[in-house]
Every structure is written in structure tokens, then in C-alpha cells.
Amino acid sequence: MKRYLKTALRFILFCVIFMVILMLLSKVFVPKDNQKSAGMEAVQSNGILGEPDNTMDYLVVGDSETYSSITPMEIWRQYGYAGYVCGTGGQHLYDTERFLAKALKKQSPKYVILETNALYRKTAYEKVLKSQLEKYFQIFRYHDRWKSLTLNDFTGSVNYTWTNDYKGYRYENKVAPAALKDYMKQTDQKAKISAINQYYVEQMIKLCRKNNVELILVSTPSIKNWNYAKHNGIQALADQYGLEYYDLNLMPDQAKIDWKKDTRDKGDHLNHTGAVQVSDWLGAFFHSKNTLTDHRQETAYSRWNDALGRYDQQIADGTAYEISHGKK
Template structure:
């Protein structure tokens, strides 16, 4: 029996619903443009993304090394030490508890204004569960940022109507979060040898593959890096990432073990019992990683270039804060 055609009345209702939905999406897109933070300071945004988004205020195509990941990244690596020692222009676009859908989103957004030669992905985020719900939320936030920044109406300013998102004021420490406290870690079972390997979720692996493909398509070297942590890292995870790196044909650097191990003193170099590094630990991890990156990937040395004078100024501010902290 042939299906009956919908009545003119039903077709009219369906058309009105479609037009209303389209108008709503257009309106939300316009509102999204307004509520997206334009500044990279805490007063202008509701989350911890401000330092990570400071890269969008950097001069176009000026950053050669991009760091992505979660809080392990922004506590363990200090770009201005890389600048002082090697003249490397790097930036950390990491966020707390970052999951891979956000990592991929951040990478794609950064590539709209920067062309890094190397992307470092800190590996702790590979083990943060990615679920269909996580994917749906990130997809919605990417399409309509008002869903994420819906509370920003409380802090809107006149320049929110005209300025580009995250375009005003880069983060002084290039994404690094300076911590100077000390809370010793128990490292008695840290990196205990084993042949076992931790498993990775299928969605996590799929997102890592997408990140690798994006880097490959832009002629960017993707490097997986495990920063020192007694809480988050062990040989099971090392074995898993080492195998993944081989299967995806990407480089892997583990600062927790082997010839690339950073010489962390777990009685002095962590501020929260081995979860994250403090400034002392970050200096050691950065020095070790900087040597490897400089020797292996021939990143440009921009020391003395007039176009990078602001990096010297940023380092001077960083050094002043570090020295004041050491003296206090």
C-alpha cells in the first residue's frame, strides 16, 4: 500500500520548524562570536583556558613548537627557559584535565594562525576517558561556543562586539603555570619494571590517530612526551605509549625512564606529592627536553631577532618573578 503524502498543513508546520531552527542556530552563532573571550585574563573568561588561548594573540606564524595536553604539560615545561637556552619560540596550549577531543580542536584552531614545526603531545591525556558524551559536548562547543561560554554575559565589555576572540594579550609565561611550593612524593614504586602494558580506549586511539593525521598533512612532526610524575606515570603506560608510537610512526620521549630521564628529586621538585612538578622540577624537565628537541628537530634559534624582541621582554618578566619567588 503506497504511503500517503503529508498534508499541506503538515508540510507547512515542518517548514516553519526548519526555518525556526535555522534562525535559532544563526542567532546562537552570532551570540557565540560576542561571548567568546577576547582577552586572555581570568576576569574575561569562565574557565582555565585563558593562558592556553594566549597563542592566538601571538604574531602569526611565529611559534615553532606547540605543546598540547593537560595540567602535567603546563606544570612541567616552561617555554621561557627554552627561549633563554635555545632561542626556541614555543607555546603551551594545555588545559586542566584536557581530553583528546579538545586537544584535536585546539590543534585545528592553532593551525589557523600558526605553523609550528613540532607539536608535542603530553601523554597523560591519552588515558583520560573519551566517551560518546565527551565527543558530543566538544562538537557542540566547537559549533556553538555560546553553549560553553553562556555565563560570560556577566563580564561583557564594549570590545566584545568588535575584537577577535582571544586576540588581546598573550599569556606572560607562554602557557606555563608557575608553582613554587614543595610537597614531597613517595617514589618507592615509581617506574617499577614490568612487561605488562596498559590498554587505551578505542575512541582515545582514534583521536590520537586524527591528531597524527592532521600533523602529517601540515608537515608537522608530532612527538609524544611523558613528563615526570610519580602519580600518573608507570612502566605499564610507558609500554603502551611506546607501542602506539611505533604503530603510528611518531616519536616518543619519556622523561621518566631510560636515557631521556630527567633527574627529578622527588623530595623537592613537586608541589603536590608527585602529581605535578614545581618550578625546580620544571626547570630540570625543560632542560632535558630542550636538549633532545634542539638536537633532534633543528628548531630555529630566534635569539637576537628583532621580530622576537617581545620574547626577551617576556623572559625578563619571568626571571624577575622567579627571582622574587626564590628570595621570598
């Protein structure tokens, strides 16, 4: 019996030492800045980390539908509300929750907009496990950085310096008209949300409530990705947790999308003119809440007015795509 106990204690001690080593290595391997040159991933989305603390009125999280459909600079132009899109292509909800948790360590927005397309993305449990390991031991996420480690990685503290003028939005002016069809034909069918995706929605709800943030569900316009059965599934989820839900696919009088000119890929994602329409709706929605402050005349937000000038100039001179996609 004593032999088995000693073996068990040795195993536990080994595990503890191994985890301590992983934690120490993670501190070394994690990027010390949020720029690509420092090894940061998803640089456009992680630009939120370089924003001054507690300056965001709202955050947007989700997959590529977010950064294709919402341009915070247009909301700033009209209402002076500061926000950021933390979306990435093909984003799974375990990554959505991770982005949100990171952002809420530095920001205290009043609203978080969760775009709903990712709620129907299939998620493999092994990827969930990998994501959890990377969450606590970031060496697994950034292990490739061993080639570019510097002395500062061993001795320096994290200092996020970069901000994105487009606030996570990615400009696209290409037009590829959609084949018009009744994609929101009414039905009583309800598309099922997987248990693992519902779990991560629950985690985000808890995270938002802990930080006194209102989580709002929004389905942005998409002929290819959306239908009435999915709408019903999200509505049921919203009712279950007491969340506000807005499906812009059923609100053509408010988000006035012209599928002949407002999509870049035949109805999958919106282009810039479509994003302006959705952003007009979102800005008006925030304004109707009467809880946000217009910051346009505040000295502390003067950099937003500067960014708006660059945003407008880059759109006018044709460089907006390259810059918003991090290619310049």
C-alpha cells in the same frame, strides 16, 4: 504522503533557522579578546592566541603535567626557540584537539608535543557530544557572558591582545617529597587506551600532518600517574601511527629528577626545579633535530628577551607563583 513531506520540510527548515540563529549568537557571545576581563576561559593557555602569527617553533598540549613540567623560558634562555604550553588542568583530549586546532590557525610550528597522561583520562560520551556542540556553537560554552555583553560584542571583530610572559607555564616552588618506589617496574601488560581517546589522537595526527607539523609523544616524570603498563600502551600507539615517543620516566640519566626535591605534591607533578630538568632535556632534544632557529638576536623576538628578564626577576623576588597563575 504530501502532508508528511510538508511536515518534514517544515522540521528541516526549523532546524536550519535554529542553527543559523545559534551561529549568529555564537559570534556575539564569543570573547573578543583573550583576557579574563573579556570573558576568556583558561587565560594562561589561551595566551597563545595573542602571540604574533607564525612565531612559534613548538607547541605543548595536554593536561596539568604540561604546565608543571615544561617552562619555555628556560628553553628560550639556552637555545632561543620560541614555544608555548597550551595545557589545562584535567584536560580531556577533545579539549586538547580544540586547543591545538585554534593554535594552528595562527601558528606554524615544526613540532607539537603531546603529553601522554591525558590519553588515559576517562571520557564520558555525553561530554564529548557537549564539546562538539560547543565547538560549532560557542554560545553553549560562553552563554554566561550575557551579563557582560557590550556594544562591541555585537559589532566588533575578535582581536586577541594579551600574551603571557611564562608562555603557559605555571611556576611552583613548593617541595613535597615523594615516597620513593619502583613505579616503573617492567611488565608485559599494556594499559588500554579508550576508543574515544584514540579517535582524538588520530584527529590530532591528521591535523598536524595537514599543517606539516611533527607530532611527538612525551611522558613527563610522575610517580603517581605513570607506570610501565601505560608506557607499553603509548609505545604501541606510537608504533601504530609512526610517531616518536619519549618516556622520561625511563630516562633518568637525561631528565635527572630528584624525587626528594623536584616535586610539589609527592610525585604527582613537578615543581620548578623539576620543570627546569625536563625543559633542559626538551631544549636539547629540539637542538639535536637541527631544524629550529635561534631567535635570541632577532629584533622581531626582542619581546622574548624582555619576558625572560621579567621571568627571572619575578622568580628572584618571590612573585612568580602569583603572576604565572594569573593572580596578579
